[in-house]
Structure formats: structure tokens, C-alpha cells
Amino acid sequence: MHLPLLPPFSNSQVYVQGDVSIDESAAIAPGVIIQADPDCKIIIAAGVCIGMGTIIHAHKGNLEVEAGVILGAGVLLVGTGKIGANACIGAATTVFNASVESCQVVPPGSLLGVKGRQIADTPEARKSEDAANQPESKDFPPESLNGQGIATSDPTPSGEDTQEELAIATTPPTPSGEDTQEEPVPKPPPVGVPVYGQANLNRLLLTLFPHHKSANPPPEDNHSE
Numbered sequence: 001m002h003l004p005l006l007p008p009f010s011n012s013q014v015y016v017q018g019d020v021s022i023d024e025s026a027a028i029a030p031g032v033i034i035q036a037d038p039d040c041k042i043i044i045a046a047g048v049c050i051g052m053g054t055i056i057h058a059h060k061g062n063l064e065v066e067a068g069v070i071l072g073a074g075v076l077l078v079g080t081g082k083i084g085a086n087a088c089i090g091a092a093t094t095v096f097n098a099s100v101e102s103c104q105v106v107p108p109g110s111l112l113g114v115k116g117r118q119i120a121d122t123p124e125a126r127k128s129e130d131a132a133n134q135p136e137s138k139d140f141p142p143e144s145l146n147g148q149g150i151a152t153s154d155p156t157p158s159g160e161d162t163q164e165e166l167a168i169a170t171t172p173p174t175p176s177g178e179d180t181q182e183e184p185v186p187k188p189p190p191v192g193v194p195v196y197g198q199a200n201l202n203r204l205l206l207t208l209f210p211h212h213k214s215a216n217p218p219p220e221d222n223h224s225e
Contacts, residue, residue, distance in 0.1 A: 018058070023048070029073070033057075040080075051075065051091065072108060079113070 014028050018036030022028070022044045029052040036042045040058035044050075044065045051073035056063060061080025065071070069083045072091030079097035083089070087100045090108030098113030100106060 018042070020044075026050070029054075036063075045069075045085075066102070081113075 013030070015033045015035070016022070017034075018038070019041040020034050020036055021042065022034070023046040025046045026044050026048040028050045031053045032050050033055045034042055034044075035056070036058040037060070040060070041062045042056060042058045042064075043062070044056075045067040047068045048065050049070045050056075051071055053073055054071050054075045054077075056065070056077045057079075059079050063077060063080060064082045065077075066083060066085040066087075068086040070088045071077075071083075072089060072093065074092040075089050076094045076096075077083070078095070081095065081097060081099040083095075083100045084102030084104065086102060087104045087106070089095070089100065089106045090110065092108055093106055093110045094112070095106075096111075096113035100112070106112065
């Protein structure tokens with residue numbers, strides 16, 4: 001496993017805050033931070049060796065490092081627990097609210113204890129959580145969304161409504177102005193009124209005027225006997 005290199009520290013002093021008890025025989029490298037929260041305590045026994053850049057932070061309880069413990073560079077001890085006597089914890093290891101048995105060897109870059117930390121219940125945290133849980137929005141118009149935020153489409157018309165729309169679509173537009181005047185259409189003759197031809201007209205003239213010849217007499221047959 002590749003472990004990142006720790007940058008050198010220009011400050012050789014060790015930062016200590018809170019109720020911290022350190023034995024005089026403990027060896028502490030530069031850049032170490034030892035901090036105990038209020039109502040918490042940190043105890044570092046005799047012969048403890050703490051590597052460069054290690055952070056020991058007591059939170060909601062006490063942290064105890066027993067005699068002969070070796071903490072590699074960049075180790076992080078957070079929360080509560082106990083590191084047993086003569087235990088060896090490799091570099092860049094995180095121990096969170098956990099304990100290590102005596103004479104136990106922890107490989108470098110390990111993670112012991114709780115895998116995550118609870119986010120503080122603050123308005124900013126709640127807003128971030130709500131934004132993460134909110135589904136992705138799509139470009140739907142407001143009227144196309146129902147009460148559950150699901151896009152809906154307009155129902156397809158059927159039956160008489162479809163036929164009416166089709167008739168409106170296929171009806172040609174009505175012209176305006178002088179073109180709207182319709183041409184007169186000849187009416188058929190009334191039923192029962194006879195229509196006279198040339199033969200009927202000749203017969204009627206002979207009946208009315210028997211002494212006059214027809215206006216169009218029939219042709220005479222010129223047959224030689």
C-alpha cells in the first residue's frame with residue numbers, strides 16, 4: 001500500500017490542550033497534537049513513542065495510551081478507547097472510538113472502529129441532505145406535472161371530437177367579398193307540365209286553324225306512278 005509522505009514541520013514544539021497527562025519518559029516527535037475536550041482526559045504512560053504528525057484527540061470520553069506503545073507517523077486517535085501495552089500501530093492509521101489489545105500490531109494505513117461520523121443536525125446540513133435526496137429535474141412545463149411530480153401527456157381525443165376536428169381540417173376556407181355571391185342555378189321544370197316538341201306544335205296549330213296550312217308542312221312524296 002502506498003502511503004503519502006508527511007511534510008516536514010518547522011515547529012518542533014508539541015501542541016497540548018486540555019486535561020492531558022504525559023509521562024516524562026515518553027518520546028514525542030515534532031508536530032504532534034494532543035487535545036482533550038472538556039470533561040475528557042488523555043493519559044500517555046511511560047516509554048510511549050509517538051511519531052511525527054500524530055494527532056490524539058479525546059472526544060466524549062477518555063483516551064489512554066499504555067506503557068511501551070509505539071504510534072507511527074501520521075496516526076490519528078479520535079474519540080475514546082485504550083491502546084494496550086506494547087502495541088504497535090503503523091503509520092497513517094486511523095483509530096476512531098476503538099481499542100487495541102496489548103502487543104497487537106496494526107498494519108500501516110489501517111482503519112479501526114466506526115467507519116463514518118454522524119453529520120451535525122444544523123440548518124446547513126439539512127439543506128445539503130435535502131439537495132442530495134432531491135431527484136433530478138427535467139424541463140417539463142408546470143401544467144404537465146401531476147401532484148407526484150410525474151410528467152403527464154394530454155389524452156388523445158376519440159369518437160365524435162376526432163371526427164369534428166377532421167371535418168374542420170378538411171373544409172376549404174370560405175372566400176370573402178364578391179366571390180361569395182353564388183351563380184344562379186337553372187331550376188328544372190315543374191312536375192306534370194308536358195314539354196311540346198315540333199310534332200305536337202303542328203298538331204296544335206291544325207286543331208286551332210284547320211283552314212291554314214302548317215307552318216312547316218310535311219314533305220310530299222314525289223313518287224311516279
